[in-house]
Each structure stands twice: as structure tokens, then as C-alpha cells.
Amino acid sequence: AAVRQGIVDTVQKAVSDPQVKSVVICGQNGIFCGGADIKEFGKDISGPPLVPVFHAIESADKPVVAAIEGSALGGGLELALFCHYRITHSKARLGLPEVTLGLLPAAGGTQRLPRLIGVPAALDLITTGRHVTAAEALKLGFVDQVIDQNTVEAAVKFALSVVGQSLESRRISTLPCPCPDADALFEGVMQKVRQRARGAIAPVTCVQAIQAAVTLPYAQGMQREQELMATLFTSAQARALQYCFFSQRVVSRWSMPSGARWDTSKPKPVTKVAVIGLGTMGRGITVALAQAGLSVVAVETEQQQMIAGQRAVSDMLERAAQRRGVSSAVYRVRYSMKLEAVADVQLVIEAVFEDMVLKEQLFKQLSSICKADTLLCSNTSALDIDHLASQTRSPQLVVGMHFFAPAHVMKLLEVVHGPRSAPQAVATAMELGKRIGKVSVAVGNCRGFVGNRMLMPYSQEALFLVEEGASPEVVDRALEEFGFPMGFFRMSDLSGLDVGWRVRKADGLVKPGQMSRVRQGRRYCPLGDLLCEQGRFELPRGYRARQGLVSRRIDSKEVLERCLYSLINEGFRILEDGIAAGPEDIDMIYVFGYGWPRHRGGPMFYASQVGLDRVLQALEHYQQLHPDVPHLQPSRLLRKLVSSGSPPIHRWKEVIKKPHSAL
Numbered sequence: 001a002a003v004r005q006g007i008v009d010t011v012q013k014a015v016s017d018p019q020v021k022s023v024v025i026c027g028q029n030g031i032f033c034g035g036a037d038i039k040e041f042g043k044d045i046s047g048p049p050l051v052p053v054f055h056a057i058e059s060a061d062k063p064v065v066a067a068i069e070g071s072a073l074g075g076g077l078e079l080a081l082f083c084h085y086r087i088t089h090s091k092a093r094l095g096l097p098e099v100t101l102g103l104l105p106a107a108g109g110t111q112r113l114p115r116l117i118g119v120p121a122a123l124d125l126i127t128t129g130r131h132v133t134a135a136e137a138l139k140l141g142f143v144d145q146v147i148d149q150n151t152v153e154a155a156v157k158f159a160l161s162v163v164g165q166s167l168e169s170r171r172i173s174t175l176p177c178p179c180p181d182a183d184a185l186f187e188g189v190m191q192k193v194r195q196r197a198r199g200a201i202a203p204v205t206c207v208q209a210i211q212a213a214v215t216l217p218y219a220q221g222m223q224r225e226q227e228l229m230a231t232l233f234t235s236a237q238a239r240a241l242q243y244c245f246f247s248q249r250v251v252s253r254w255s256m257p258s259g260a261r262w263d264t265s266k267p268k269p270v271t272k273v274a275v276i277g278l279g280t281m282g283r284g285i286t287v288a289l290a291q292a293g294l295s296v297v298a299v300e301t302e303q304q305q306m307i308a309g310q311r312a313v314s315d316m317l318e319r320a321a322q323r324r325g326v327s328s329a330v331y332r333v334r335y336s337m338k339l340e341a342v343a344d345v346q347l348v349i350e351a352v353f354e355d356m357v358l359k360e361q362l363f364k365q366l367s368s369i370c371k372a373d374t375l376l377c378s379n380t381s382a383l384d385i386d387h388l389a390s391q392t393r394s395p396q397l398v399v400g401m402h403f404f405a406p407a408h409v410m411k412l413l414e415v416v417h418g419p420r421s422a423p424q425a426v427a428t429a430m431e432l433g434k435r436i437g438k439v440s441v442a443v444g445n446c447r448g449f450v451g452n453r454m455l456m457p458y459s460q461e462a463l464f465l466v467e468e469g470a471s472p473e474v475v476d477r478a479l480e481e482f483g484f485p486m487g488f489f490r491m492s493d494l495s496g497l498d499v500g501w502r503v504r505k506a507d508g509l510v511k512p513g514q515m516s517r518v519r520q521g522r523r524y525c526p527l528g529d530l531l532c533e534q535g536r537f538e539l540p541r542g543y544r545a546r547q548g549l550v551s552r553r554i555d556s557k558e559v560l561e562r563c564l565y566s567l568i569n570e571g572f573r574i575l576e577d578g579i580a581a582g583p584e585d586i587d588m589i590y591v592f593g594y595g596w597p598r599h600r601g602g603p604m605f606y607a608s609q610v611g612l613d614r615v616l617q618a619l620e621h622y623q624q625l626h627p628d629v630p631h632l633q634p635s636r637l638l639r640k641l642v643s644s645g646s647p648p649i650h651r652w653k654e655v656i657k658k659p660h661s662a663l
């Protein structure tokens with residue numbers, strides 16, 4: 001509000017003062033403007049409206065120049081678009097990211113950008129919200145000059161040099177918005193955007209607003225922009241997306257049950273890292289590290305795997321170099337078939353086959369080969385980090401670094417700490433994650449950590465639903481309509497049915513050839529095991545007939561409630577156990593690692609939106625119907641939250657307070 005007031009007062013003064021011949025608008029401390037204060041959204045927004053003042057800038061009879069350094073995002077870029085000229089520092093980033101917050105650029109962005117750079121380019125920038133470099137902005141035509149020197153000084157010089165020149169062509173509102181074959185263009189774009197949006201409404205609304213720029217005169221287009229923004233501003237999706245924006249930052253401020261925290265634990269400097277194992281995960285991890293400028297030693301002891309792995313890594317790095325316009329020689333990867341090659345690194349990431357005996361042996365060897373202060377990390381997706389730590393001479397230097405495939409693409413990193421992990425080890429892994437562009441979340445050690453532990457009840461429910469009569473397509477359709485990129489069955493096919501089979505075998509659940517539907521005292525569905533054993537797809541219908549199961553019609557409501565609420569219920573148990581520090585950690589794990597639709601804010605935020613009492617009632621209902629399924633038993637924390645009046649999500653921690661932590 002204070003910034004808005006400042007802009008209004010100063011612009012009015014500068015525009016009306018006859019002594020002032022030209023005006024430069026700049027930001028402070030090297031940043032032009034990051035846009036509106038997102039924290040103000042959802043509250044009463046006080047202070048003067050900006051758009052009339054922005055129009056006063058445009059219609060001024062003296063040149064107004066934006067001096068853009070750092071960032072010009074959202075409302076900040078819209079302000080710059082009202083200026084007559086934009087002078088930009090080469091390191092600046094520009095964009096209209098409102099769509100990522102569930103909104104649209106409603107200070108004229110959707111009406112003015114297409115007039116300036118054309119409809120297709122504006123559609124791309126506004127519907128994706130991507131930030132562009134100054135060079136790209138210049139190429140697209142929405143900045144006038146890119147410089148490397150002091151931007152404000154250059155802008156002042158420029159502003160003085162254009163005094164007295166006509167400003168007619170510089171007023172974007174007066175420009176036409178040509179769009180040949182507009183109907184066909186918008187039809188095609190709308191189809192693509194809907195597909196990509198997976199149920200998110202803001203991207204679709206952005207297209208409608210830009211269409212108004214083509215079909216309506218400027219003033220009416222501006223009005224339409226306001227009307228469309230009003231439909232988004234208070235929407236549940238906007239709330240969810242804004243929650244994600246802040247949660248992504250909250251998770252970087254990690255804490256451990258011991259009280260150790262991000263702001264009191266200093267990471268160790270890391271420049272040289274080793275990756276052990278060049279399977280799918282090891283390759284992606286190597287690429288991610290090398291791209292971030294780290295020196296990497298990649299070790300693979302099996303010759304064929306080494307040849308294939310080396311080729312795959314080189315290809316990926318070659319493509320990355322082409323994209324960046326640099327030589328692939330900038331990436332420093334050394335390959336070795338000997339474990340001794342890791343002797344001088346500061347951090348090792350083990351990414352070998354998911355086999356505890358193999359990993360135990362490897363950690364023992366690493367512990368004697370590496371320097372005493374080397375961090376030993378495991379990419380295991382479920383195995384006991386504490387047990388691995390116990391194989392080494394310095395268990396405090398062992399943490400999990402759980403990447404998600406493909407590791408050079410997926411944004412999530414779970415940093416797993418055990419009771420003996422040193423805060424500095426966690427800080428170092430978190431910092432390394434940040435450096436390689438990951439959203440890193442610190443979690444406690446338990447079977448499956450946070451993400452995979454919650455996936456277990458979800459996947460079991462998906463299978464139970466098929467036993468009871470749903471087809472895999474019905475289950476997947478409900479989940480995909482909810483917003484997941486892939487339903488459970490398509491995802492299992494893609495990641496390989498044998499992956500889960502191996503985990504179930506390790507848990508002693510698989511009994512080859514046996515059809516029994518109770519294992520370890522609880523309901524079990526062996527369908528997935530049968531598929532793997534027979535090396536083919538078992539038709540659920542035949543299976544149901546042999547099991548004497550009577551199939552029934554199952555609707556998408558039941559699919560969603562059973563799959564999602566059981567996953568959410570496990571999330572509450574994780575909070576109760578102190579495995580995750582807060583609901584934001586769980587939500588970011590699911591948004592960045594498991595395809596949970598961001599516009600639904602993550603599973604725990606979704607539960608808060610649905611209503612905790614409704615989630616509890618549904619779980620109680622299904623638990624009565626399926627008493628042999630323990631994961632449907634509502635967690636203590638869920639009950640406690642409901643009996644505390646279902647506080648908003650940012651106040652859950654007050655109810656959790658004392659987790660029953662084993663850490």
C-alpha cells in the first residue's frame with residue numbers, strides 16, 4: 001500500500017510540474033519491482049488504485065522512461081509497459097507470472113502486451129508466466145535497450161535525449177492489436193492451454209482476456225480484463241497457488257526435531273562430488289550436478305553400464321550446452337570404474353541398485369576410502385538411512401538425498417536425516433540441493449520417508465478399487481480429472497511394475513503363486529504381483545471371478561476419496577511422528593515430486609480446503625466398510641485437529657506441538 005501511495009503521489013507531482021522535462025522510474029537496491037505484494041491478496045487492499053495513475057503516465061506529454069534492473073515482474077512490468085521507453089540491465093528478468101498465482105495481469109497486461117509484441121508471443125508469456133531474460137525481452141520487442149552499465153544513469157541520459165520528441169507511437173493503448181485468423185488461433189491455443197492446465201482456471205482465463213484485446217476496443221478490453229480478474233481473485237485455486245508460492249520458501253527454512261535449524265547450521269562448502277552408480281538415477285544426478293558447475297566423479301564398476309551411462313550423460317550434457325550456447329567442455333565429469341577415485345571429494349551420492357546388502361557394503365567401503373569429513377549420502381527411496389549410517393565410522397555425516405526421476409528434470413529433493421545426522425550435514429545437503437535448482441525438503445527417516453510412505457495407502461486403495469469392480473481406466477480417469485498428469489496405473493506402467501514388486505518382496509508381502517488377500521494381518525491385493533509373476537497383464541475380471549469377488553459400480557467420488565484421503569491420512573501420521581516439520585513440507589513434496597496439481601495446493605492444503613471434518617467422516621465411513629484396512633483408520637492428529645475446531649493450515653503446528661517423534 002505504501003509503495004502504491006508513493007507511486008501515485010510522485011507520478012502526479014512529476015507529470016504536473018512544468019519544471020520537469022522528462023521522468024525516470026526506477027526501483028531501489030537494484031530491483032525495479034517484483035509486482036504486487038502477494039501477502040496483501042485475500043485481505044482488504046487499501047490505498048489508491050494504480051491503473052488511473054498508470055494511464056496518467058502514458059498520456060503525459062513528457063517522456064517517462066522505466067529503468068529496469070533486477071526484476072520487473074507482474075504489476076512491476078505492467079507499470080513499465082505504461083512508460084514510453086524501457087531501458088533494461090542485461091541481467092534483469094522480466095515477466096507476467098500472475099497465472100502461476102491463479103490470477104491474470106490485471107493492470108492492463110493482457111491488453112497492452114499483445115499490442116506491443118503480437119498476440120502469439122503475448123499468449124505464450126502470459127499463459128505460462130515464465131520469466132525472460134533482458135535479451136529475450138529485447139528480441140520480443142517489449143524493451144527498447146539492454147545495457148551493462150548503470151541503468152538509472154543511462155535511463156536519465158536517454159530521457160533527456162528524447163525530450164520534445166513525439167510520444168504518439170509510444171503509447172501502447174493507441175496501438176492496434178492485429179491478429180489474422182484470430183478464431184482459428186484462439187481455438188487452437190485454448191485447446192492446448194486447457195490440456196496443459198489440467199483443470200487450472202487461470203491459464204484459460206488469461207486466453208479469454210487476451211482474446212478481448214483482439215475483439216474489443218482498448219477501454220472495453222481493460223474493463224473485460226477487470227471482470228475476468230474478479231472471477232479469479234478470490235478463487236480457491238488462487239489461494240492454493242499463492243499458498244504454494246510461500247510454502248516453497250517456507251520449506252527452505254528447515255528444522256529438525258532436535259531443534260537444529262536452517263539459520264543456526266552452516267553448510268560446508270562443496271565443489272567436488274562423486275556419484276556412485278550410473279543407472280537411470282545416477283545419470284540424472286550427475287547431469288544435475290555438472291550443470292550447476294560442480295566437478296563430478298562418476299563411478300560405475302560394471303563395464304556395460306559404464307559405457308551406456310557415460311554415453312547417456314554426455315548426450316544430456318551436450319544438449320544442455322547447446323541450449324545454453326556454450327561448449328560442453330564447461331561441464332566437469334570424470335568417469336572411473338574404481339571406487340578409490342572418490343577419495344578426494346567432499347560429498348558422495350550413492351545411487352546403486354535398491355538393495356540393502358549392496359548399500360551396506362558400499363557405505364563400509366566409502367567410509368574407509370573417503371576423507372574423514374566427507375558427507376556420505378544415499379539416493380535410496382525407502383531404505384533405512386540410520387542403518388546405512390551405522391555402517392560408517394562417522395554416522396553423523398550420513399544423510400539421504402532422495403532424487404526423483406528424471407533427476408536432472410524433477411524439482412524435488414528429499415533430504416533425509418536420522419537421529420544421528422549432524423545439522424551441518426543436513427545444511428550441506430539442503431544447500432547443494434538449492435545450488436542444483438531443487439526444491440529441497442528436509443524429512444525424518446522412516447520407511448518411504450514422506451513421499452513414498454504416503455504413496456503406499458494411495459496405491460493400495462487403487463488396487464482395492466479394482467478388486468471391487470472399478471477398471472484401472474476408471475481409477476486413472478478420476479485421478480487425471482483431479483489434475484494428476486497420470487493416474488496410479490499409468491504411472492506404475494511407466495515406472496515399471498517390478499519396482500513396487502521388489503519393494504513388496506523386501507517387505508515379505510509377496511508369496512509367489514498365492515492368491516491370499518490377507519497378508520501380515522491386513523487386507524492385501526496380489527494383482528500387481530500376479531502381473532509381474534506371469535509377465536503379463538492379468539484381466540481383473542478373471543481374477544475377481546477366481547476370488548469370488550462381486551463387482552460393483554464405483555464412481556469417481558469414491559475413487560478420489562479412498563485414494564486421496566488415505567494418502568492424506570498418512571500425511572497426518574507423518575506430522576504426528578515428526579517426520580515432516582509442517583504441512584507445507586508434505587505439500588511441496590507432493591507438488592514437486594508426485595504431480596499433485598499445484599492449483600490444489602498439495603494434499604494437506606487440499607484437506608484443509610475440503611474441510612477436515614469431511615475428510616474424517618469419509619475415512620470413518622470407509623473404515624467401517626473395510627475394517628481390515630488399517631490405513632483407513634483416521635489418524636490421531638486428524639481427530640485432534642477436528643476436535644480443536646479445524647484451525648486453518650498455518651495454525652496446525654500449534655495443535656501438533658509435541659510430535660510423538662522417535663528422532
Ligand SMILES: CCCCCCCC/C=C\C=C\CC(=O)SCCNC(=O)CCNC(=O)[C@H](O)C(C)(C)COP(=O)(O)OP(=O)(O)OC[C@H]1O[C@@H](n2cnc3c(N)ncnc32)[C@H](O)[C@@H]1OP(=O)(O)O
Pocket residue numbers: 003004007033034035036037038039050071073074075076078079097098101105106107246249250
Ligand atoms: C508497481 C507497483 C507495485 C505494486 C503493483 C500493484 C499493482 C496491482 C495491479 C496489478 C497486480 C499485479 C499482480 C502481481 O503483480 S502478482 C505478483 C507478481 N510477482 C511475482 O509473482 C513475483 C514473485 N517473486 C519472485 O518471483 C521472486 O521472489 C523474485 C522477485 C524474483 C526474487 O527472487 P529471490 O531473490 O530468489 O528471492 P525470494 O523468492 O526468496 O523472495 C524473497 C522474499 O520476498 C518475498 N516475496 C517475493 N516476491 C513477493 C511478492 N510479490 N509479494 C510478497 N512477497 C514476495 C518472498 O516470499 C521471500 O520472503 P520470505 O523468504 O519471507 O518468504
